[in-house]
Amino acid sequence: MDVLLAGLGNVLSVEALLLVALGTVIGLFVGCVPGLTATMSLALLVPFTFTMDPLSGLVMLGGVYTASMYGGAFSAILINTPGTPGAIATMLDGYPLARRGEGERAIVGATLASVFGGVIGFLALLLLAPVLTIAALKFGPPEYFWVAMLGLALIAALSQGMMLKGLMGGAIGMLLGTIGISPVGGESRFLFGTPALQGGVELIVALIGLFAVPEYIRMIGNARRSITTRQDGAALPFARVVKEVIRQPFNLFRSAGIGTIVGIIPGAGNNVAGLLAYSEAQRASKQPEEYGHGSMEGLCASESSNNAAVCGSMVPLLTLGVPGSPPAAVLFGALMMHGLTPGTRLFTENGALTYGFIFSLGLAALALLPVGIYGGRLILRMMANVPVGFLVPTIGLMTLLGAYSMRNSMVDVFLMVGVGLFGFVLRELGVNPATIALGLILGPIAEQGFSQAMLMGRAYDVPALALVQSPLSIALACMVLFSISLPSLRRAKRWLATRSQGE
Amino acid sequence: MRCRVNTDFLSGFIGLLIFALFWFNREEWRPQSAVWPETILWALLGFSVLLVLKCFLRWQTAEVFVEGSRRRMLIGGGFLILWAVGMQILGFLITSAVVFPLLFAWMVREERAISEVVLQTVTLRQWGVWMAIIALEIAVLYFVFSKVLLVPLPSSSLGM
């Protein structure tokens, strides 16, 4: 207990608070530029932390990580491009809001939801880490497979009325995800003669292509920016948005819960958390048709979840010594370099440091509030007032730079442009690029889980039985089935209702 | 000029093209590496064929490329391609220094042509200011990416 208080004391110093603030600002910038990832910025900042003591270094890095997950919402809302993959679901509803002049409402809502999610995640990390660790260990290859399938079920939800096109988009995305080296077998697939593609299609490159490029073309086509601002020019009543967000306690808690749990799963992590929470929120919503057209519920679900996942990914790092996401892997390296071995020993031997770090994650979540509210408004105002002639080439430039800087590769740049122009055409034809993105993210996770489970299944007569051996995998499989059949069930229910009315 | 097409047919057709592109680039894989991509390919084939068939069942057309001027969109896409190719051949700095101002100038002209409320009239003096801002932006980004982020931005591959 006193270790806990010692940790809290350490982190309430001026130095620590300043570092949290610094980390938050850096993280926000990194998050809102698609192409700058939390992983890379953490990797670059780690050497700077050598000169600091371990706690200060970790505090700053934690701030960067937290804020970058939130910063992704800005570009998601303003230019329909997720700044981080975790913000894909935010984009689905944030951008429509911005288009009809409610950008500020979206940004404030996203901020509040992120703060909420971050705080819940922090509390879960602080109080429930051992329990969560046990839960994390239950996820093996079959469970990964089902979690990925659960996310893929979102494709069906996104394609209401255009099921075939949505499914086709998902298949295209999954096909793109097979490019590279096969997880089991180690053979190269679909390299098209380019060794650089052995690393596969980099997700951010594809996201920039699928979303930023069409936005760029749309702005050029209209010779206008896509987002509008309120005609009367008055500032949005902050209190109104706060009330709006507070009126969704179930949504927020559930999404934060999903985020924390999904964040724990090493490998699935931050990208998937927002998607799953969004999908669940839609399922539970009283107005599911709103989703994809500017639903604050969906927006808040996504943001709450992806920030909770930040703390979630810390659980396996701190308790098991296993990073739950690529940014957590960098933090792992940072801990190693300071001579600390992540794992339970961290709590016993360096308790004050560990708890200090955990508390700093909570502070970082809170720090999002002022930075987001003011910074967000500032960015929104800039986006709304800068001449289009300047905005358009800037976006073009950022897409090229972002795609290039992922792997220092011009191949990625051409890939991005190709995917972008292609994605634009498909969007016009009615194929939602978000389905392609989902296939790309979730396909590899599903394949890996599936292939590994098949290997584990060699012990059985029917290898596929390995997919439903544990209670958790059976539960997840049922959730997937339910998720897929829900639209048809709903339609059947409605049809039955109208029939009985007619009699 | 309106552009009415049957989106089912076209999207299904594109799906078939992608199927073909990947199908004929398969290699001799062991079953573990092959099962997943091949399943997806079959699924893609299925969805694409169904989409194409759907246009026989229920012929529907929709307007595409509705939003905005198609001419502008093509030129805009062209700029992006030019920029990427230029980065490869001439390097980041030179290409950006050329393409960015060109795109800026063209966009300003286009915007002025369609906008009733000409909010963004760029006077001759303002041109100077904007060119300076553009140069600053390119320089800052170059600096940040190559020196801070240690991303070696492409330099000319022409041996200059």
Added chain:
Amino acid sequence: MERYNDSCGSFRKLPVTLALSVGLCFSAQATSQDSFPSKDLTYMNPFSPGGEIDVTARQQQPLLEEYFDRNVSITYRTGGGGAVGWSHLKDQPADGYTIGGFSLPHIIAQPMVRDPGYATDDLKLAYIFHSTPQVLVVREDSPVENLDDFIELARNNPASVTIGGTGEATGNHLGAVRLMREADINLTWIPFPGTGPTIPALEGGHVSALMTNSTAAYQNRDKFRALAVAWDERLPFMENVPTFQEQGYDVVEAIYRGVLVPADTPDDVVETLAAGFDTVNQEIEGKQTDMGAFVHFWGPEESAQLVERLKDEYSVLLEDL
């Protein structure tokens, strides 16, 4: 009709600028033939941040900068188990200014099982700084107490005992393959994308055992029981773990890590690099051992010999796969 606000004066400056740049090019050429290194070095990491090469490189970086009196910047070029990085590196100018981290057996095994975009001979090893011998581990609460128990379990349940590790045709995998050959058992190899995911996989009971690096085995020694080490002597930081050889099975496998340069790099440049890394390696020896790595001080000649020996061994082992 608007005009660009350009100044015509810039045209007159063009010939002067040209002359100056040409002159500078020539002088740059001249300086690079002087003592190496005369400009900054790039240390390319073909694996992702947080891994063994990353941690080691960051330990080395400040000391290298001190030794060479130049900046050393760490860049990443990940993908394909390192293949993307090495295929890029082989095309870099062979002047010693771009060095890449590497792992053996990757650079030997990858070209043997697929086309990774480079050939082993395109790369010249400058230095090997550590290795992580393979260790067979099971969970601490497993009924398997020692290697013999494990082999018996495997014999009684062919293809049902799962052993996990990173990738295919990697050090982990080849260690497991060697064990299977030597003990004549049929294990099911479960590849994972990295060392990270293997730890919860074993701890959660999703696999029966791991063939993992000494670093991971050492860091998780509280949770995992090491059954045997694939090395010719016991590891100093894991004294109580017997080797495979002691228990009658000739299984020696490790992942060696170091730095390499394109094959055409002149030998004196390579020697200079090796000398630098040697000095640095001596300084970080303690930190390396704390991580669970086995430190080596092998320069270019010894590294090349190791590569030749391993090439022969692997071409036999990989035939089976």
